[in-house]
Amino acid sequence: MATLTLRYMQIVDIPQVVVIDNVSFDPAWSARSYAYEISESSYSHMVVLERTVEQPTPGWRRFFKNISGQREVRRQVVAYGGLWHISGEGHISTIATHPDWRGHGFGEIVLAGMVRRALTLDAEYVVLEVRVSNTIAQKLYQKYEFKTAAVKPRYYRNNNEDAYDMRLDLTDEAIIARFDQRFDHIKARHSFNDLYTDVKSTKKR
Numbered sequence: 001m002a003t004l005t006l007r008y009m010q011i012v013d014i015p016q017v018v019v020i021d022n023v024s025f026d027p028a029w030s031a032r033s034y035a036y037e038i039s040e041s042s043y044s045h046m047v048v049l050e051r052t053v054e055q056p057t058p059g060w061r062r063f064f065k066n067i068s069g070q071r072e073v074r075r076q077v078v079a080y081g082g083l084w085h086i087s088g089e090g091h092i093s094t095i096a097t098h099p100d101w102r103g104h105g106f107g108e109i110v111l112a113g114m115v116r117r118a119l120t121l122d123a124e125y126v127v128l129e130v131r132v133s134n135t136i137a138q139k140l141y142q143k144y145e146f147k148t149a150a151v152k153p154r155y156y157r158n159n160n161e162d163a164y165d166m167r168l169d170l171t172d173e174a175i176i177a178r179f180d181q182r183f184d185h186i187k188a189r190h191s192f193n194d195l196y197t198d199v200k201s202t203k204k205r
């Protein structure tokens with residue numbers, strides 16, 4: 001039986017996050033950047049979605065595990081994201097799902113988790129940049145009512161691609177009501193543990 005947990009990213013997660021980042025982005029962030037975001041930046045609220053599965057223990061080892069009550073568990077970061085909160089603005093700095101787990105609703109949990117976190121931090125809007133060619137990510141953002149506010153010409157240095165600046169207005173009560181409904185819906189669908197959206201980071205601010 002698998003359990004999903006949405007929680008703050010920790011230093012121990014970095015190797016798994018970097019693997020996902022490397023297959024998702026060009027250029028990718030370095031492990032050092034993640035360490036900075038997790039431990040140093042006072043603006044940053046990095047998040048992971050972790051999938052935990054109890055592993056079957058074979059043969060005689062199972063007997064001893066049963067007596068001691070120990071269980072072997074496999075923990076996997078299936079998706080992650082980054083949110084900066086700077087004076088009223090929530091800025092989504094990154095979001096990705098492990099390629100093996102795309103299409104399972106995990107990116108949506110991470111996005112909705114960051115929007116909910118921005119709301120609990122009293123952000124007035126959430127903004128992000130997305131490549132004009134990245135229609136999959138745009139669909140996800142549109143589902144959450146992000147609107148294209150501007151085009152940033154040649155924003156991406158590796159190929160000079162333009163970015164859409166997409167924004168979600170968190171001062172509009174109707175938008176927040178619909179967001180709350182969607183959040184309740186994905187909580188009911190995936191029943192994940194939420195240790196992020198309403199939890200203060202332990203970092204000094």
Ligand SMILES: CC(C)(COP(=O)(O)OP(=O)(O)OC[C@H]1O[C@@H](n2cnc3c(N)ncnc32)[C@H](O)[C@@H]1OP(=O)(O)O)[C@@H](O)C(=O)NCCC(=O)NCCS
Pocket residue numbers: 024025079094095096097098101102103104105106107108109129130131134135136137139140143
């Ligand atoms: C964008 C990304 C995070 C989506 O993650 P995911 O876990 O696969 O997405 P989900 O399964 O949660 O899908 C949520 C929504 O995204 C959109 N979506 C996801 N996959 C899609 C696809 N193949 N085609 C069209 N829309 C898609 C849909 O709106 C979907 O909602 P629906 O299921 O009700 O149709 C993932 O594709 C990814 O990691 N891409 C590479 C990194 C990246 O581009 N990040 C964004 C940078 S701006």
